[in-house]
Amino acid sequence: MKKLFFICCLFGAASGITPSLSAQDLSKKVPLDPNVRIGKLKNGLTYYIRKNEEPKNRAELRLAIKAGSILETDDQQGLAHFMEHMNFNGTTHFPKNELVNFLQKTGVRFGADLNAYTSFDETIYELPIPTDSAGLLDKGLLVLEDWAHGALLDPSEIEKERGVVLEESRMGRGAQQRMRDQFLKQILNNSRYAERLPIGKDSILKTFKPATIKAFYKDWYRPDLMAVIAVGDFDPNVVEAAIKQKFGSIPAPTKPKQRPTYRIPLDGSTNVAIVTDPEYPQNLIQVIYKQPEQKEKTLKDVRDNIIIGLYNSMIGQRMQELTQKANPPFLFGMSQYGSFMGDLDAYTSVALAKDAGSMEVALKAVLEENARVQKFGFTEAELDRSKKDMLNASERAFKEKDKTKSVNYTREYIGHFLNDKPFMGIEAYFDLVKKNIDGIKVTEINHVASKYITDKNRSVVLMGPEKSKADMLAEAQIRKILAESGKDVTAYVDDVLDSPLLSTEPKAGKVVSEKQFPKLGMTELTLSNGVKVMLKPTNFKNDQILLKATAKGGYSLFPGERPTGMFSSYMMESGGVGPYNQTQLQKFLAGKTVNAGPYISELTEGIGGSTNPKDLETTLQLVYAYFTEPRKDAEVVGGLLANQRAYLENQQKTVTPDKVFSDSLNAILTNHNPDRRPLTPETIDKVNLDRALTMYKDRFADASDFIFTFVGAFKIEEIKPLLEKYIGGLPSTDRDDTFKHPNIFPPKGRIEKTVYKGMEPKSKVSLILSGEYDYSPENNVQIEALQEVLQIKLIEALREEESGVYGVGVSQSTEKIPSGHYRFSIGFGCAPENVDKLVKRTIDEIGKIKTNGADKKDIEKFVAESNREMEIAIKTNNFWLDYLDDNVFLGDDLEEVFEREKLLKSITVDSTKVAANKYFNEDNLIKMVLMPEKK
Template identity: 75%
Template sequence: MKKPLIGLYLIGLSFIIPSLLSAQELSSQKVPLDPDVKMGKLKNGLTYYIKKNQEPKNRAELRLAIKAGSILETDAQQGLAHFMEHMNFNGTKNFPKNELVNFLQKTGVRFGADLNAYTGFDETVYQLPIPTDSAGLLDKGLQVLEDWAHSALLDPSEIDKERGVVLEESRLGRGAQQRMRDKYLKMILNNSRYVQRLPIGKDSILKTFKPETIKAFYKDWYRPDLMAVIAVGDFDPAKVEAAIIKKFGSIPAAVAPKKRVEYTIPLDGTNNIAIVTDPEYPQNVVQLIYKLPGKHEKTLKDVRDNFAQALYNSMMGQRIQELTQKANPPFLYGASQYGEFLGNLDSYNSIALAKDAASVETAITALLNENIRVQKFGFTEPELERAKKDFLNSVEQYYKEKDKTKSSSHVQEYLDHFLHKKPFMGAESYYNFVQKHLASVKLEEINMLAKTYISKKNLSVIVMASDKGKDVLPTEEKIKELLADAGKDVAAYVDDAVNTPLLSQDPKPGKVTAEKQLPKLGTTELVLSNGVKVYLKPTDFKNDEILIKATGKGGYSLFPNERETGMFTSYLIRAGGLGPYNQSQLQKFLAGKTVNGGPYIGELTEGIEGSTSPKDLETTLQLLYALFTEPRKDADVVSGILSYQKSYLENMQKTLTPEKVFSDSLNAVLTSNDPRRAPLKPESIDKVNLDRAAEIYKDRFSDASDFVFTFVGAFSIEAIKPLLEKYLGGLPSTDRDDTYKHLNIFPPKGRIEKTIYKGLEPKSRVMMVYSGEYDYSPENNIKIEALQEVLQIKLIEALREEESGVYGVGISESTDKIPTGHYRFNINFGCGPENVDKLVKRTMEEISKVKQKGADARDIEKFVAETKRKTEVALKTNNFWLDYIDDNIFLGDDLEEVFRQDELLKTITPASTKEAAEKYFNDANFIKMVLMPEKK
């Protein structure tokens, strides 16, 4: 339960701790598990976890977990734990060949997005979300899990077909990161077995292994004593338990099973340093890994002691963040925290992104000094007080949402219990425990952690940089000197917290001048006396969440000759803080409150996005009011930000990665080299002016009358009205008629084909784009969506399952209503250079089939099912309604359009997809871009 810091405890009702217990008493009590979770173990050794949970309704989350991963492979099996995961989707006893994916898609389960699995060093986990509102579906889902557990067919022909898919997945992982990782991995893992058992395995084995080899792995390790079935969702737990006992109890126990060895990473006390560079790595990263013996929560004292760990991480995170907010920050980004590492180890990690190669030494020194500062002087009482407020606020939020927590979150808790022996208490139990024992965590206890975490042994230092800067990187000897001299001159931390009112003066309230009910939408529309329009949608989807969005038209499109400053305006103003507070002081002022919000200025719009809880709504509205009326600029902080941005772009320009070159080339083609869409360059930063940014910000937020505010969440209309009148009604208003100036930049007409040669690895990428003018309407939009989905299904079948040439295929569609209608289809995939032409040809053939005959009726059935299921869940979330209302108002679309979905879905037929494909896959407007490795 050490990571994440709180989420793993939180489920349902449990025991209540009657009084504050001593450390000795806590040490004698095991962590009690949430009794609302039904746990059991079958005679064959299989473990199961069952919990009824109604978020989301009519859904269940199923998991099959196996305590077997790549660490258990023999030399001849390297990569086959992961390969086995793939094969479970390629034919089982009850779902031969691809029938599993086909069946699930018809129920609305999406392959990849919903139906998925992963293989790690020590475990393999299969995930299956399944609807529970149709007869037999849940039972079918459990049948899928049972098949995965012991009924994989492992047909040799299917194995051979899947080799190409797994090799393509391996190819995707190649590049600078992988090459550098291979150089330092032995060092940080102390040359343990983990170094030799990366889950992806070895290509040479993946190409040539015999079916008997993978069958042996399946027989040895897919056995009930190493398995758990997890079911959480909207169902009858008794019926699910009976089904699990019936289905999984019949699996025979292993006879003379192989011992499941728990492999470890030895701690030998040595320190080591790795300085690795690569010609395709554009950044400069330093990492300090202090390796420590792993800790496991077994008793209530362990739970209580981990409060100190969480508070330490919180306070250290705040200090590191403050360093990045200085006038001359030592690094662009940084973090230091204690957490799990791998195997039997935990670690204290410090990481930083340096400005450039010459600044790596500065970044290392800053991380070391900040660690030693805490070790020497400790934290302060005000820091601890704020951290406790934040910690308790987070726990309270989880507690308040205990009946609104998604089933997928609960599933993760039980996985961690089975795989890593992490206990789960339940939300109420943990909340009560925190309330009773958080105060007992004293500053001295937390300060002692620094002496444990920051050690002079078992430290790995990693520097990753571009080849182009390696001559100015610190040497191994220099880094040893830095380690020896760290913290010699550091002084105690000085807390700059202030406590003054956020607003210099109270707003002059306005009034609601008009009110309109939108009953079908469950929304109320208000107009305030200053012209501000507000849409209010109270919901019961969450108990402690209110989401806010405000949108006005204009953006930096109104400053066409100041694009660079416009793009950075909101970022620079946010960096300055607000009212009387600089950025770090504002964060401290808001400790213990759920107040999140900030301004943005985009190309066509400006606005504010935020979230809060009912108890902190007024503070959030004060913050929102201040964002309009009391922005703050800090020239010193901005100078540091821009300096780092320029260095970052210089690094990217010096070390052009294949991905960057391809992306920039594609952008140039799609925008016809329009300079207003050109990627930022180092010299772009020289054009950014803070004073002008402040003027642009003031201009965009000086008139609230053209803003539309949307509030969605846990509030009542009558209770929120007075707050809205005070803070939104008091915003400045000039009642100007504002809009944006659309650049009208869309992909060019005609056929364009271009090949880019860049990259050291034998990997290619293909992007195909169809675009053109478009009659924007709900009827056409659903046709575009259907076309995207049916083609996605077909290309996965063709390019992955039949050609074995790709790991995945991405197909996206987008439509524009303003300034005029346009559509765009993107089709992209990665593959071997030798397969580009073949796979492009096959893609065109599949598109041609849809143009000639329309989509297969079975694929349309899948699209309809997936769309309905996805919408059912989305309609019960605050995020959906916030974006839906805001987007539809901006575009002028019908707010009740979502209720037409069933009607619109009925219009999707093979004939309609044929018509849409003929119109939108227009060969006359076609772009093909291919990335190939550099010619040798």
């Protein structure tokens, strides 16, 4: 789907720039990746097949249809999306809800894995499927075949689904929707796109006849508008044969309707929309310079895209620098070129102002930054840094070519089918980048601004709170600012520094002991300064190393100083390290894969980061600097805190229904403890930078109680010298630290509260069950099982049977630190008149599990989902980083992960009955309901 506003990837949409070409022939068409098998059946259906073993024993299947809401007739508005729903409610081989039931048994989760979406121009169905069980892949393709032409569209199922879709529509209502409805026609030039939002119209959703949706299905779900995409760990020949057998028999329509193409007309004008709403808490400005879409067809177009990527990177850096000033002109600002909507691209500038009175400053700031580039261009140094970053990113992608997830490939092939966007493969792309990036001149980059920032086809949108309407800019003022922007702008001054990252070399320590964990493939080092380092080399990624360091303490050791404690690490990181301020540090690290930063939470402090083998030493230098050379920058911190204060003031001026609800629930859950109150402007006033520096230095003065964990592409013997130097050289006082228990728990007993806030006829319900807990692997798995079986039951009950919700969420959390505690949270949105009925049904479903235990089939689904999820997780660096860090920190058995299968076997109908009666304790139940304001 093309996004309404400014979202695009680094390599943007093709630009149509005419650069001075290198000797390489760039007039050739973009070659398609030869690793993909593309074919077309006689009935017109297209297919894409690629063998890919990441992850192993899995396939990603997609059905893409060039049919969305843009094709709806007046009496079909919303039915393209409704049709998507109906494909999960009865097809030829999977009647009623049997599709979801079948897939859950294979370990595929509804919503999280099995999903679909409908946009203006397309509908996409997504199905990940295991390939290591006989017949499952074939069954997955059968699902796609049913979606393509086997929807039953049973009138009784349509009636049941009306409520679900209407609830989805209800949940989308609010300030954003009301404001969008005011300006959408204006910025889309009264095109059909403004009249065909995928959710449709409630009046039609409530009353349409089954024949009307059947007509849409017959007209547009046809093979010449479809593509089947299969990427995964399988034999491509087998998959191709199955696609031909299943989809080749779908008859082509004898007299197909012509699939019209709708456009957004450009008339050269500048239109301005100023919209306000009583429930909108921010002050947002968007300036959209619309352009005809530029298709990527030749290698020259790919080179042009590289230019766009470099431009976006450099203007992004400049906008970020503005937020690091002593008095930032906005809370957030950005400019970039990318896809927009329909047949348009756009250069979009966005600014989030501090308040309505600051909108002029914010608007001028983004316009002047654009004008600065138009008038003076970028510097050679800026371009050099951006080139290094792009080359580094391309090289990393190339190195990981055999580790690319199958889901990433499906997105490329969908783009090719829907929008003719070519995919050349990372090998060819990296080769093109290497051959062309050096030849790109700064004059070519500067041409982007003059080409796309014009006084034609502009839309300016100001969005703000109703209360601040009088303080907002008027249309005449906006047009005057547009006309005069950039008149007095001066050239950009590049703030760079070229000094060693560390002022003094660390005094290296030594490895004093090693402990092997053969089953885990892990080694524990103890360094001479007392620091323990957990090392797990892996081959999950070719060019990735993840690191984490954790210690106990946090700002709990500074009672009464929570405001400063909460912001302490943020303020110190914002100052940079050693001789480098934050802006200079970012520029110094250009072209390197170096990411590391400190944190201080209530109970812990630590550092997290990622790098690769080439840049590991620089990353360790940065880690060492965060411990030993924190840098205080009063001007930057002053600006950051001023922005934070302004943001909170806006929140107080216009309190949204969701914020009232969440704040009220938080107050109850924390027993109205003052240390858990939401942040306010007065909180920011209590933040003290000097005190933050003291706290920070105290928490990072002693590394001996830190546990460092490294996971990824390294060899232990090769990185030992670096660890001895930079980790072994950290300061150590050998203190024995721990945290101070905050002693904040949810209250016991039954508590019910209803909050009346909001203009729309929609409600929100939250039910919380909590209590003390004996933290253990055995209990944890029972809690996990309860969460999943209750989730399954509530989807069946509240969505499928009652048709009263679009979605329902059940989450669980268990804590060992600071003390044993568990919590179940159940949440859903619904119509106000249905709250009592749906809450009662929820309590009834909980009661059934307490009385009878979970259904055996639901336990089987949980076990299958858990096993499938773990199969993927244990082959990722992120899983092992978090697992090892958590288990060491909590003092749990490091080999607990290998007991997972045994633990899952302990889940039975009887065990869930016992667990439900223990943990679904309705004597400790918090019920919070959000209702619209009484009229």
